[in-house]
Amino acid sequence: MNIVVLVKQVPGTDNVKMDPVTGVMIRSGKDTIINPLDENALAEAIAIKNSHENVKVTAVSMGPESAMKAIKEAIAMGADGGVLISGRAFAGSDTIATAKAIAAAIRKLGDVDLILCGERATDGETGQTGAMIAYYLGIPVATYVSAVEVKEGGVIVKRTVEGGFERVEIPFPVMVTVNKDINEPGFPTLKGKLKAKERAVPVYGPAELGLDPAELGLKGSPTRVVKVFSPKLSRDTIMKKADGTTGPVEEMMKFLAGKEAI
Amino acid sequence: MSTYVNANVEKEQKLSQYKGVLVFGEQKDGKILTVTYELLTRGRKLADDLGCELSCVLLGDEIDGLEEVVKRGADKVFFIKDAALKNFLPRPYSKAITKLCEELKPEVIVAAATTTGRTVMPLVAAMLDTGLTADCTELTVDADTRLLLQTRPAIGGNIMATIKTPDHRPQMATVRPKSAKPAAFDANRTGEVIVKKYEGATFFTPEKFLEYIKDTTQEVSIEEADIIVAGGKGMKNADGFKMVEELARILGAGVGATRDAVELGWTTYPHQIGLSGKTVAPKLYFAFGLSGKIQHLAGMQTSEVVVAVNKDPDAQIFKVADFGIVGDVFEVVPMMIEAFKNLKANA
Ligand SMILES: Cc1cc2nc3c(=O)[nH]c(=O)nc-3n(C[C@H](O)[C@H](O)[C@H](O)COP(=O)(O)OP(=O)(O)OC[C@H]3O[C@@H](n4cnc5c(N)ncnc54)[C@H](O)[C@@H]3O)c2cc1C
Numbered sequence: 001m002n003i004v005v006l007v008k009q010v011p012g013t014d015n016v017k018m019d020p021v022t023g024v025m026i027r028s029g030k031d032t033i034i035n036p037l038d039e040n041a042l043a044e045a046i047a048i049k050n051s052h053e054n055v056k057v058t059a060v061s062m063g064p065e066s067a068m069k070a071i072k073e074a075i076a077m078g079a080d081g082g083v084l085i086s087g088r089a090f091a092g093s094d095t096i097a098t099a100k101a102i103a104a105a106i107r108k109l110g111d112v113d114l115i116l117c118g119e120r121a122t123d124g125e126t127g128q129t130g131a132m133i134a135y136y137l138g139i140p141v142a143t144y145v146s147a148v149e150v151k152e153g154g155v156i157v158k159r160t161v162e163g164g165f166e167r168v169e170i171p172f173p174v175m176v177t178v179n180k181d182i183n184e185p186g187f188p189t190l191k192g193k194l195k196a197k198e199r200a201v202p203v204y205g206p207a208e209l210g211l212d213p214a215e216l217g218l219k220g221s222p223t224r225v226v227k228v229f230s231p232k233l234s235r236d237t238i239m240k241k242a243d244g245t246t247g248p249v250e251e252m253m254k255f256l257a258g259k260e261a262i
Numbered sequence: 263m264s265t266y267v268n269a270n271v272e273k274e275q276k277l278s279q280y281k282g283v284l285v286f287g288e289q290k291d292g293k294i295l296t297v298t299y300e301l302l303t304r305g306r307k308l309a310d311d312l313g314c315e316l317s318c319v320l321l322g323d324e325i326d327g328l329e330e331v332v333k334r335g336a337d338k339v340f341f342i343k344d345a346a347l348k349n350f351l352p353r354p355y356s357k358a359i360t361k362l363c364e365e366l367k368p369e370v371i372v373a374a375a376t377t378t379g380r381t382v383m384p385l386v387a388a389m390l391d392t393g394l395t396a397d398c399t400e401l402t403v404d405a406d407t408r409l410l411l412q413t414r415p416a417i418g419g420n421i422m423a424t425i426k427t428p429d430h431r432p433q434m435a436t437v438r439p440k441s442a443k444p445a446a447f448d449a450n451r452t453g454e455v456i457v458k459k460y461e462g463a464t465f466f467t468p469e470k471f472l473e474y475i476k477d478t479t480q481e482v483s484i485e486e487a488d489i490i491v492a493g494g495k496g497m498k499n500a501d502g503f504k505m506v507e508e509l510a511r512i513l514g515a516g517v518g519a520t521r522d523a524v525e526l527g528w529t530t531y532p533h534q535i536g537l538s539g540k541t542v543a544p545k546l547y548f549a550f551g552l553s554g555k556i557q558h559l560a561g562m563q564t565s566e567v568v569v570a571v572n573k574d575p576d577a578q579i580f581k582v583a584d585f586g587i588v589g590d591v592f593e594v595v596p597m598m599i600e601a602f603k604n605l606k607a608n609a
Contacts, residue, residue, distance in 0.1 A: 036538060096388060122537055123416075124416065126397070127396060132387070141385070142352075164474060165477060166349075166474050167472040168470065168472060171468045180538060222427050223395060223426070228416075231422045239575075239580065242589020242593055248587050252585050262605070
């Protein structure tokens with residue numbers, strides 16, 4: 001069984017800069033982590049590998065060359081190998097252009113049964129790429145998944161939806177996007193780190209993926225960022241200091257009654 | 263030069279075929295969900311600004327009260343009826359919506375940023391080869407260009423980005439549930455309810471919906487709650503956090519928590535609010551002993567009224583609060599519990 005895990009490199013802090021002209025995020029490569037929910041996806045893939053025979057896990061990432069770090073980390077945590085999609089032509093890709101490129105890379109890998117990724121990434125936060133990749137691969141998708149049961153020929157997933165859970169049965173090949181409830185991600189092992197060092201990871205550009213550069217990057221992206229601005233955080237706050245009396249709380253009650261909030 | 267001009271004319275002709283606003287309503291067990299009426303509020307405004315029709319599409323097997331969708335603002339309601347659409351499955355749903363879009367050619371599609379909307383819209387966008395902007399907080403129309411301006415928080419709410427889709431149609435966006443009021447009922451409104459049946463194997467899918475299990479561990483689901491009482495690390499320990507739960511019980515509110523409170527095991531992940539937790543937009547949000555880091559604010563800053571208690575006067579949470587009390591939660595929160603108990607007893 002072949003499993004692909006998508007790992008996106010995201011900023012590890014909230015000090016992120018945006019290019020004021022193009023509205024595209026400036027990625028410095030320093031201070032990056034694997035998108036936390038992708039770590040859950042990776043942990044799930046490795047758990048499946050450990051409990052089933054003949055499972056191969058490949059980590060796929062798209063990003064600048066520094067995203068190689070994310071793949072090496074995935075290998076250190078137990079993935080068998082990886083593929084990096086990288087090149088100038090991909091810069092500025094929105095979700096649809098990104099999905100096309102990643103789908104092409106997965107297709108190049110051959111027979112893949114299960115694709116796992118985080119339900120969304122902490123930087124872009126759109127939660128769209130997983131489903132779009134499924135469309136380009138022509139396979140079903142299950143989102144917001146908090147449990148995966150691998151059976152003969154497919155999976156039964158538990159989706160966390162508004163007010164409860166859904167169970168859905170889906171045959172392979174399938175794309176599954178996971179949430180945080182699914183597991184506790186592990187840590188890289190020393191053996192894994194050594195393996196990651198040695199393992200060669202191919203880097204695919206548009207040519208290797210047989211993609212038309214017009215479909216990639218900013219050119220291939222239907223959406224355009226036209227403006228970025230700081231959210232107006234401040235409200236007209238009424239501030240009171242606790243003084244041991246019920247005074248401030250009484251004032252709050254009056255305020256809430258005035259706002260018809262209670 | 264002339265080919266360039268021709269290309270532009272062609273593009274404009276292509277884009278100008280698209281007319282009208284379409285919202286994607288949701289049902290569960292044949293009952294129309296409130297979020298549908300919130301979308302009608304958004305949709306009606308956009309349709310009025312664009313001077314076009316507002317349509318609403320609903321998918322299912324049997325659906326009650328389709329007339330109400332008209333009474334709340336839709337000019338046309340399309341009910342795509344098929345046994346395969348009874349429960350949500352991404353493939354049949356996205357195919358059905360895409361089919362309708364190919365017929366209607368709407369200029370704008372708005373869906374809710376629910377687990378359903380956020381799953382099906384990316385598929386529809388890919389099928390129609392157009393752009394999609396997730397989780398918008400604001401949608402407006404540029405009067406000159408008729409373009410939809412989609413504003414959403416990015417990078418954990420650190421910045422807001424306005425996005426447009428200049429050369430592709432439809433222009434698609436999802437909006438957060440609870441970020442608009444449900445459209446008012448107007449008994450005099452008229453419109454059409456159109457039942458669509460697409461025969462054939464259109465909705466065949468290898469996926470099988472097995473069951474829906476209601477989550478009984480959460481008394482009040484925080485996405486649905488009008489009031490949320492949230493606590494952070496300042497509640498000190500699991501015992502302290504019980505104050506948060508007590509006030510929530512008195513108010514019939516949902517219990518919210520920061521990541522730290524969840525990681526310390528005081529409550530469970532479904533209660534986590536923020537970047538890696540849930541996004542909520544209740545009428546009233548209580549923030550107790552939490553600092554208001556940007557990742558937490560990302561999930562709650564669209565709450566209507568925010569009350570914060572923190573002993574640090576410079577805590578970031580006060581920046582998004584309407585009413586702040588600088589003080590110890592162990593002093594102030596018990597007073598609030600008393601006050602609300604009295605309020606209830608006298609109501
Ligand atoms: C990628 C990423 C994703 C994240 N996702 C989330 C998320 O989804 N949700 C989330 O919440 N966080 C998230 N975080 C973590 C976030 O950055 C903060 O660490 C977290 O929100 C802080 O939680 P807190 O406010 O409970 O704790 P702290 O920041 O430690 O704040 C505790 C507050 O309590 C106050 N306090 C202490 N004692 C008292 C008392 N007796 N009375 C009154 N006030 C008191 C203090 O003054 C302080 O302001 C994320 C971080 C990263 C990097």
